Amino acid sequence: MNVALEIFKSLGYDNVSVDRITKESKTPKGSFYQHFSSKSNIFMMRFKKMNGHYVQSMRIMSTLFSQMKIVS
Structure with a gap:
């Protein structure tokens, strides 16, 4: 997935094909389609x-901020 993300970032989504992703990630096309249905x-x-990350x-930050004491 990381290789695909880098290709999307460098070329733009519309300029990327499954062929390009599989070639640059050295992944057989069959393996790609076992995990993903499409680009x-x-x-x-x-x-x-x-x-999700x-x-x-944001949840961690919210928890930390709610636990902080305000010092004036």
């Missing part, structure tokens, strides 16, 4: 993973 599927899975970080 949009790998993109959305990566987005959800990144979003963001949400988790």
